[in-house]
Amino acid sequence: MHLLRSYFKTGERDCTGYSPKRYRVQSIAFTLLFTVLITSCEKKPEVPQGPLQIYFTADVNGRLEPCGCFTGQYGGLTRIDTWLDYRDPTAASLRLDVGDALKGTADYDLIHYEHLAKGFQHLNYQALNVGAREASLSLAELKEIAAKTGAPLISANLVDDQTGTPVLPPYRMVESQNRKVAVIGLVDPASVTNTLGEGLAVQAMETSLTNLLSKIATEHSPDLTILLAFTDEAKLRSLAQQFYELDIILGGDVPQPSQELIIENESVILFTTNEARAVGDLKFELTGRQITKPAFDIHLMQETIPQSPAILALSKSYRDLVRTTKLDIDDPASADNEAIIPGGGFGHSYVGSESCAACHPKATAAWKKSRHAHAFSTLTKSSTDADPNCIVCHTVGFGEVSGYRREFGADKLTNVGCESCHGPGSEHVTQRALGDPTKVTFQFRPLGASDCTKCHHGEFSRPFKWDEFWPLIQHGKEAAMP
Ligand code: HEC
Ligand code: HEC
Ligand code: HEC
Ligand code: HEC
Structure with a gap:
C-alpha cells in the first residue's frame, strides 16, 4: 500500500531543518521546484x-x-x-x-x-x-x-x-x-x-x-x-x-x-x-x-x-526475589476478600479437600485422578509456587483470609481442591456432623460452566467447553457416608 502525501511539512526552509508548519502543495510543478531546492541547498554529503x-x-x-x-x-x-x-x-x-x-x-x-x-x-x-x-x-x-x-x-x-x-x-x-x-x-x-x-x-x-x-x-x-x-x-x-x-x-x-x-x-x-x-x-x-x-x-x-x-533469566530472578520478599497478601488481615471462588459468605472458611474424603469417597477418587489434584506440583516443578500470579488458580482460596498462604508451602490448601469450586466448606462439614448424618444444614449451591471459566479463560486454558471438560472430571451424587 502506498501513501503519497500531497504536501510537505515545511514553511520556510533553511537547510538546517524544517519549520513544522505544513502547507498543502497541490501543484506538481511546485513539488518539483521544492525537490530542486532540497538538492541545491544541501550542505553536507548525504548520509x-x-x-x-x-x-x-x-x-x-x-x-x-x-x-x-x-x-x-x-x-x-x-x-x-x-x-x-x-x-x-x-x-x-x-x-x-x-x-x-x-x-x-x-x-x-x-x-x-x-x-x-x-x-x-x-x-x-x-x-x-x-x-x-x-x-x-x-x-x-x-x-x-x-x-x-x-x-x-x-x-x-x-x-x-x-x-x-x-x-x-x-x-x-x-x-x-x-x-x-x-x-x-x-x-x-x-x-x-x-x-x-x-x-x-x-x-x-x-x-x-x-x-x-x-x-x-x-x-x-x-x-x-x-x-x-x-x-x-x-x-x-x-x-x-x-x-x-x-x-x-x-x-x-x-x-x-x-x-x-x-x-x-x-x-x-x-x-x-x-x-x-x-x-x-x-x-x-x-x-x-x-x-x-x-x-x-x-x-x-x-x-x-x-x-x-x-528474558527467562529475568523472570527467574523475579520469582527468586518474590519468594523471599514479605508481601501484603501474606498477611491475612490485609487479604483481599474478593474471592475467585463462589459460595461461602461471612464466617465460612476453607477446611481442605481431605475433610471431604470420608463422606464423599467417589467424588474424592474421581478428583484424585484429575489434574486438579496435582495443580500445585505443576508449579513446584517450575519454581513458580511462590508467585502470587500463579498460585491464585493452582491452590484453594488464595487471597482470602482462610485460604492458601505462601507460608503453608506444600502443606495444605494446595491444588485445585474441592473448595476451589464448591466454596469454603467449614459450615457444610460441621452442620452435617452435628445433626442428622444423611442431611446437611448448609448446602453448597449448584455449579456450572461460569464457575470453571474463572480459571479456564484466556491464555490460562484451552478454549473452555463444558461438554468436553466436565466429563474428564465428572463426579456426583453418591450415598454420603460415614
Ligand atoms: C481454581 C481454578 C480452577 C477452576 C475453578 C477450575 N479449574 Fe480446571 N484446571 C485448573 C488448573 C490449574 C488445571 C491444570 C492443573 C495442572 O495440570 O497443573 C486444570 C485442569 C483441568 C482439566 C484437565 C484435567 C485432566 O485431568 O485432564 C479439566 C478437564 C478441567 N480443568 C476442567 C474443569 C471444569 C469442568 C471446571 C469447572 C467445573 C474447572 N476445571 C474449574 C484450574 C481450575
Ligand atoms: C487464571 C487462572 C490461572 C493462573 C493465574 C495460572 N494458571 Fe496455570 N493453569 C490454569 C488452568 C485452567 C490450567 C489448565 C489448562 C488446560 O487444561 O487447558 C493451567 C495449567 C497450567 C500448566 C499446564 C499443566 C499441564 O501439565 O498441562 C502449567 C505449567 C501452568 N498452568 C503454570 C502456571 C504458571 C507458571 C502460572 C503463573 C505464571 C500459572 N499457571 C497461572 C489456570 C491458571
Ligand atoms: C460428614 C460427612 C460430610 C462431609 C465431611 C462432607 N460432606 Fe458434602 N455432603 C454430605 C451429605 C450427607 C450431603 C447430602 C447428600 C445428598 O444430598 O446427596 C452432602 C452434599 C454435598 C454436596 C451436594 C450439594 C449439597 O450441599 O447438598 C456437595 C457439593 C458436597 N457435599 C461437597 C462437599 C465438600 C466439598 C466437602 C469438603 C469440604 C464435603 N462435602 C464434606 C456429607 C458430607
Ligand atoms: C473443578 C471443580 C470441582 C472440583 C475440584 C470438585 N467439584 Fe464437586 N462438583 C463440581 C461440579 C461442576 C458438580 C456438578 C454440578 C453441581 O452439582 O453443582 C459437582 C458435583 C459434586 C457433588 C454432587 C452434587 C449434587 O448435588 O449432585 C458432590 C458431592 C461433589 N461435587 C463433591 C466434591 C468433592 C468431595 C470434591 C473434592 C474431592 C469435589 N467435588 C471437587 C465441581 C467440582
Whole structure:
C-alpha cells in the first residue's frame, strides 16, 4: 500500500531543518521546484538513510514470560526478544510500547514491573508510554520505579496533582536511520477515570499536545514525530484530525489490533493489544518529512518461537526475589476478600479437600485422578509456587483470609481442591456432623460452566467447553457416608 502525501511539512526552509508548519502543495510543478531546492541547498554529503522500521507493543500486561498453562499461541517478552533478534539483529528499528505493560498495583506487581522494565531495556525499547495501568500507581511509586529502573518511561499529560508539573519526561528524542525522531506519550483521561493513582492528575490530551508540539519543533526540528496514545480508535483519529504535526500515531486502548493501515489527515494510525502476543510492525520510507510506502503487519508470537534465555533469566530472578520478599497478601488481615471462588459468605472458611474424603469417597477418587489434584506440583516443578500470579488458580482460596498462604508451602490448601469450586466448606462439614448424618444444614449451591471459566479463560486454558471438560472430571451424587 502506498501513501503519497500531497504536501510537505515545511514553511520556510533553511537547510538546517524544517519549520513544522505544513502547507498543502497541490501543484506538481511546485513539488518539483521544492525537490530542486532540497538538492541545491544541501550542505553536507548525504548520509545513507534507509527505510524506517517501527516495532511496537501495547497491553503487555506483565507477560515477561507467559504462564505455560496450555500449549497454543501465547507470546511473552521471552518470545518477542527472540523474534526481534531474528528480524532485526542490529536493533536498527524503533521499538516502542504504547502502555499497560504493568500487570497490577500489588507490591509483587511492582517487583515484577522492575524486571519487565529491564526486559524492555534488553529489547532496546526507546520509549515506554504510560497506559491506564501505569497511571493507577501512585505518584511516589511511579517516580521510584522510573528512577530505580532507568526505563525510558514517558507521559506528556500525567502530572503531579499539586504542582501540575509532568511526572515523567513528556517525550523522548531518539535516532533511527540518521533521522531525528520525537516520541511523545499520552494517556486518555477517560481510560483512567476511576483508577488514577494517588497524587496524580491527567490533563486533556489536546492541551498537552498543543503546548508540547511547538516546543519540540523549536528545540529539535524532528524529521519524524510519533505519538504513543493510550486511547481508543475514535480518539486516535480525532488527534490526527487536530494535529497535523503527528506523522505516526500508535494506540493501545483497543479491543483488538489494527486490521488495516489507517490514514487520517495524512497521519498513519495503528494500534495493538493482546498481552504480549501481538507485535505491531510499520515499515516506511521518509523523503524529507514525507512518509511513503508504508507497510504494516501484526505478528503473532506463536509458541514455536523459542523463549529467550536472557528474558527467562529475568523472570527467574523475579520469582527468586518474590519468594523471599514479605508481601501484603501474606498477611491475612490485609487479604483481599474478593474471592475467585463462589459460595461461602461471612464466617465460612476453607477446611481442605481431605475433610471431604470420608463422606464423599467417589467424588474424592474421581478428583484424585484429575489434574486438579496435582495443580500445585505443576508449579513446584517450575519454581513458580511462590508467585502470587500463579498460585491464585493452582491452590484453594488464595487471597482470602482462610485460604492458601505462601507460608503453608506444600502443606495444605494446595491444588485445585474441592473448595476451589464448591466454596469454603467449614459450615457444610460441621452442620452435617452435628445433626442428622444423611442431611446437611448448609448446602453448597449448584455449579456450572461460569464457575470453571474463572480459571479456564484466556491464555490460562484451552478454549473452555463444558461438554468436553466436565466429563474428564465428572463426579456426583453418591450415598454420603460415614
Ligand atoms: C487464571 C487462572 C490461572 C493462573 C493465574 C495460572 N494458571 Fe496455570 N493453569 C490454569 C488452568 C485452567 C490450567 C489448565 C489448562 C488446560 O487444561 O487447558 C493451567 C495449567 C497450567 C500448566 C499446564 C499443566 C499441564 O501439565 O498441562 C502449567 C505449567 C501452568 N498452568 C503454570 C502456571 C504458571 C507458571 C502460572 C503463573 C505464571 C500459572 N499457571 C497461572 C489456570 C491458571
Ligand atoms: C481454581 C481454578 C480452577 C477452576 C475453578 C477450575 N479449574 Fe480446571 N484446571 C485448573 C488448573 C490449574 C488445571 C491444570 C492443573 C495442572 O495440570 O497443573 C486444570 C485442569 C483441568 C482439566 C484437565 C484435567 C485432566 O485431568 O485432564 C479439566 C478437564 C478441567 N480443568 C476442567 C474443569 C471444569 C469442568 C471446571 C469447572 C467445573 C474447572 N476445571 C474449574 C484450574 C481450575
Ligand atoms: C460428614 C460427612 C460430610 C462431609 C465431611 C462432607 N460432606 Fe458434602 N455432603 C454430605 C451429605 C450427607 C450431603 C447430602 C447428600 C445428598 O444430598 O446427596 C452432602 C452434599 C454435598 C454436596 C451436594 C450439594 C449439597 O450441599 O447438598 C456437595 C457439593 C458436597 N457435599 C461437597 C462437599 C465438600 C466439598 C466437602 C469438603 C469440604 C464435603 N462435602 C464434606 C456429607 C458430607
Ligand atoms: C473443578 C471443580 C470441582 C472440583 C475440584 C470438585 N467439584 Fe464437586 N462438583 C463440581 C461440579 C461442576 C458438580 C456438578 C454440578 C453441581 O452439582 O453443582 C459437582 C458435583 C459434586 C457433588 C454432587 C452434587 C449434587 O448435588 O449432585 C458432590 C458431592 C461433589 N461435587 C463433591 C466434591 C468433592 C468431595 C470434591 C473434592 C474431592 C469435589 N467435588 C471437587 C465441581 C467440582
